[in-house]
Amino acid sequence: MNLLCDYFIGDNLRREPDLLKQASIRLVYHILMAAIISLVFFFTIYIIKRYDAQLIKNLIIFALFIGTLFYIKYTGSIRFVCHFLVIVSWLNNNINIYLFDDFNFIVALLTVADIIFAFHTLGSRAGLIYSLLHFLPILAHFMISHAGIHLNPGPPQQLAYTEGILMLLLVFFIIVYLIYHYHQAYELARRAILQHVEDLEKARAIANAMNKLKANFLSNMSHEIRTPINGILGLSQVIALESKEEDTRKYVAMQQQSGRRLLDTMTSILELSRLEAEQEDPKRKSVAVNPLVEQCLAAVEGRAREKRLDITFRPCPNAPQGLSDEHMLRQVIAHVLGNAVKFTDKGSILVETRLAEADPGMIMIRVTDTGIGIAPEFMARMYKPFEQESTGRSRSHEGTGLGLALAKKYIQSLKGEIRAQSEKGKGSVFTILLPAHTPAP
Structure with missing residues (x-):
């Protein structure tokens, strides 16, 4: 056989x-x-x-x-x-x-x-x-x-x-x-x-190990880079206060602007790397939304004043309390407001907080600007890290393309949502939704 x-x-x-x-x-x-x-x-x-x-x-x-x-x-x-x-x-x-x-x-x-x-x-x-x-x-x-x-x-x-x-x-x-x-x-x-x-x-374990290694590397490099940058910024601030010459003060201002930009870039890269490597678990608790938004507005007020933008804040009269991690929520609002100021050359920025009627149990933070707007074909990619609508040397606005990517990751960790509507040349509307805090009976 x-x-x-x-x-x-x-x-x-x-x-x-x-x-x-x-x-x-x-x-x-x-x-x-x-x-x-x-x-x-x-x-x-x-x-x-x-x-x-x-x-x-x-x-x-x-x-x-x-x-x-x-x-x-x-x-x-x-x-x-x-x-x-x-x-x-x-x-x-x-x-x-x-x-x-x-x-x-x-x-x-x-x-x-x-x-x-x-x-x-x-x-x-x-x-x-x-x-x-x-x-x-x-x-x-x-x-x-x-x-x-x-x-x-x-x-x-x-x-x-x-x-x-x-x-x-x-x-x-x-x-x-x-x-x-x-x-x-x-x-x-x-x-x-x-x-x-x-x-x-095994592949996931290797990827996680590589992510942690990357995060540790970036953390160490960030520390080594940020420490001298902070020293440079501190010295330039001293020079600006003590110098009487207008040209010197102008050069120092340019030095501080470049230093802050480099510092912001390093901070954003480190934050994104940490989020991807560690998958940080948010510590959610009751957060007063209106005061937090006011603090974020105060941080961008100087840049808005330099560009002569009109910023209006319409707080919710109910003084809403969100269930959120305060640090993460602050980062989300800061990135959205920062983009609104960066990409608005003239006009106004309106910030509103209210209870979301269409989404029960959620609080809405809406940022409306009259900036350059976003092209429809870029809307699907704008939350990806390092993605920018204008690239190369011809771009009119500097940045790393990490702001919205970080905001998206943070708001998802908070069990919230971020939505965007925009029309090229007319402005954008970003809506942040986060869970409301419901006191125990």
Whole structure:
């Protein structure tokens, strides 16, 4: 048997690296060999019983099955053979049902084996088609028999006892073999999934370690850079206070502006890196929203005054209390207000706080400006780190593109939301939503 297996499918198995496909090739081969061996026994029974029609039928099937073995050997494909086997089995069932008027338990089992085999080797679509193809003749046979119609006028040629036992063993073997292969396929898939999950866990652990390493590196570098920058800014402030020369004071002001910009850039990069590496858990508590917004407005008031912008604050009269982490919320408001001042060259900025009527249980902080606005195609990317609408040396507004990315990460950690509406050349409206604090009864 092993020599025959090597002769007919040995080369095909060596060429086929997929374990499941190798199993399907072996399955088809074993079914063919089992069927051919069974047919040899049936010939003797049919000759003794003088079942000439059954003998002719089995001789034809025997020749076809031998031909399929050589087809597998020389083509290396089993798909056509699988279709062929199911169709031959289906025809054999219909011959037994209609020509010999013999529908029994073995025919029913063979029908089940055909359907499972079709699903296993040919896929779901072919399996469903063959299921319907097998079911309809059986249904028609029951309806015809119920109507008292007999297509075969002679006595039915039922299977002999020995043939019945062999057929039962063959069908049982096929069904168990198919179920065994299904189980093997399931085990292979399960082990592959577990291995994939394990690999993903390792990759995630490595990524987290790299993020922490990056955060530590940036933290150390930030400290080494920010400390001398603070020293430079302190010295320039002393020079500005003591110097009487206008040119010197102007140069010092430019130095301080550049120093603050560099300091803000380092702080933003460090903050983003820390958020990505540590996934900081916010310490949420009751926060008075109106005073916090006023403090953030005071921080940008100087820059707004330099650009002659009109800033208006309309606080909510209910003095809302938000459930939030004060540091995170301050950062969200500061970044949104900072962008509003940066990208508004003339006009006004309106800041409002109120209870969000459309979102019950939420507090709304809305910042409306008359700035340059945001192009529609950039709206989907504006919360990504380092994304800027204008890039290169031609851009009119400096910055790293981290402000809105940090604001988005912070507000998501606070279980809130940030929304934006904008029209190019007319301004933008940013709406911050955060949960309201509900005092315990």
